[in-house]
Amino acid sequence: MVYRASTQDYGAETFDESAFVQRVSAFLDNHCPRLDSVDQLIPESRTPPSEAMSLDAARSYQASLDDAGLAGLTYPTEYGGAGLTQRHQELFTQTAAGWRLPDGPLSISHGMCLPMLNEYGTHEQKSAYLPDNIRGTTIWCQMFSEPGAGSDIAGLSTRAVRDGDQWILDGQKVWTSGAHYCDLGLVVARTDPSLPKHQGLSMFIVDLQVSGIDIRPLLQISGTRGFNEVFFNGARIPASSLLGDVNQGWNLAVSMLMFERVSIGAGAGGLNTKRHPELIRLAHQLGRHTDPTVRQALAELVISEEIKDYVGQRIRSAIASGRVPGPEGSIAKLTGSLLARRVRDASMAILGPAGQAWGLADNAHSEARDWARFCVSAAGASIAGGTDEVQRNIIGERVLGLPKEPDPFKGAAWRDVPRS
Numbered sequence: 001m002v003y004r005a006s007t008q009d010y011g012a013e014t015f016d017e018s019a020f021v022q023r024v025s026a027f028l029d030n031h032c033p034r035l036d037s038v039d040q041l042i043p044e045s046r047t048p049p050s051e052a053m054s055l056d057a058a059r060s061y062q063a064s065l066d067d068a069g070l071a072g073l074t075y076p077t078e079y080g081g082a083g084l085t086q087r088h089q090e091l092f093t094q095t096a097a098g099w100r101l102p103d104g105p106l107s108i109s110h111g112m113c114l115p116m117l118n119e120y121g122t123h124e125q126k127s128a129y130l131p132d133n134i135r136g137t138t139i140w141c142q143m144f145s146e147p148g149a150g151s152d153i154a155g156l157s158t159r160a161v162r163d164g165d166q167w168i169l170d171g172q173k174v175w176t177s178g179a180h181y182c183d184l185g186l187v188v189a190r191t192d193p194s195l196p197k198h199q200g201l202s203m204f205i206v207d208l209q210v211s212g213i214d215i216r217p218l219l220q221i222s223g224t225r226g227f228n229e230v231f232f233n234g235a236r237i238p239a240s241s242l243l244g245d246v247n248q249g250w251n252l253a254v255s256m257l258m259f260e261r262v263s264i265g266a267g268a269g270g271l272n273t274k275r276h277p278e279l280i281r282l283a284h285q286l287g288r289h290t291d292p293t294v295r296q297a298l299a300e301l302v303i304s305e306e307i308k309d310y311v312g313q314r315i316r317s318a319i320a321s322g323r324v325p326g327p328e329g330s331i332a333k334l335t336g337s338l339l340a341r342r343v344r345d346a347s348m349a350i351l352g353p354a355g356q357a358w359g360l361a362d363n364a365h366s367e368a369r370d371w372a373r374f375c376v377s378a379a380g381a382s383i384a385g386g387t388d389e390v391q392r393n394i395i396g397e398r399v400l401g402l403p404k405e406p407d408p409f410k411g412a413a414w415r416d417v418p419r420s
């Protein structure tokens with residue numbers, strides 16, 4: 001990527017873009033492995049890092065980023081951010097695509113909860129929560145999905161009832177990524193069941209240490225425990241925990257889902273990390289680079305990653321010019337989940353039988369094990385943040401102008417709608 005050496009004027013701020021990119025590159029060189037350096041991608045020890053190690057790495061990277069004045073780039077300095085422009089963020093994201101960042105455990109905290117707190121929080125809430133969130137001192141999770149409400153999130157059943165200067169929460173969430181290591185979460189709960197389903201919801205800031213909250217990690221097919229069931233049994237939170245207005249939770253939820261799709265589809269790291277350098281290195285290492293099917297899979301992967309990059313750039317440019325991204329978020333999210341499958345297929349084509357002959361404790365085949373874990377986790381990318389089908393519905397309705405799905409209970413009170 002070639003950067004202009006000129007200064008750019010973004011509103012009141014003028015800055016030298018190439019100097020900023022150099023500053024970011026210097027920081028990343030000191031703290032993360034480069035993706036284009038084959039040697040750095042061959043880990044010295046193939047023992048996978050424990051969750052505690054990954055969390056420590058994420059927190060320490062984020063604290064260093066904060067010390068360097070590069071954390072929370074677009075957030076106000078008053079609340080612990082760097083007070084820079086969206087253009088700075090765009091440049092950071094583009095530049096960071098060349099390194100492997102260790103900030104995965106912070107992705108929901110920063111990609112979704114932070115922008116929500118900044119957008120809808122009161123001055124008191126922002127002062128209390130933003131600085132620690134930006135620095136990674138506290139980590140946040142998103143608590144939307146329930147056993148009976150995933151794609152149809154507006155149908156959720158967790159109740160919040162006002163009692164004096166407190167709210168009482170009762171109900172169950174599920175698939176809550178990271179709840180077992182998070183400090184706080186944003187919870188959507190039903191505050192008025194007599195209203196239609198989209199209208200009786202509110203969003204709350206919940207300290208996960210309060211009594212009446214039971215967090216149970218779920219074991220996944222990959223052998224990891226990334227997400228949880230969370231039970232609320234009369235958990236009491238202060239009235240000041242309400243984010244936004246009572247019964248306006250649906251608008252906030254839609255906003256947060258948009259941040260989620262943009263974060264998954266166009267942020268730094270995760271589905272936006274280019275995997276082809278590692279796979280090309282692996283193909284050479286295993287002598288598979290001359291196989292025409294492997295070469296074809298790698299060529300398709302490089303092209304798909306390039307396309308994904310352009311979709312992400314389109315979103316980042318929209319944000320940089322002050323526009324709220326619309327269905328582009330769904331296009332980016334869908335592109336990302338399709339890409340995850342390409343990575344999965346290319347890695348399995350290279351590894352051959354070794355991609356299946358692995359054990360959780362098998363260090364001899366540890367690289368095969370890591371890719372096999374990726375293989376079984378890839379399907380999750382098509383579900384998290386709204387399924388591929390749901391993204392296609394949004395694109396169909398909002399981009400192609402197709403008719404909306406019929407809803408026989410439109411306008412009915414939530415409590416009168418039949419549920420399983």
Ligand SMILES: Cc1cc2nc3c(=O)[nH]c(=O)nc-3n(C[C@H](O)[C@H](O)[C@H](O)COP(=O)(O)OP(=O)(O)OC[C@H]3O[C@@H](n4cnc5c(N)ncnc54)[C@H](O)[C@@H]3O)c2cc1C
Binds near residue numbers: 146175381383388405
């Ligand atoms: C890795 C991962 C991490 C996650 N992390 C979180 C988290 O941190 N917080 C959180 O709240 N949730 C999280 N989730 C949950 C996720 O948001 C839901 O799983 C997702 O929204 C789908 O809901 P569901 O599982 O209830 O499936 P359902 O909604 O029951 O869908 C079942 C199937 O029906 C299809 N379907 C449903 N409705 C329609 C429709 N209208 N048109 C066409 N097809 C339809 C779906 O595409 C799917 O194939 C996570 C999920 C995964 C996989």
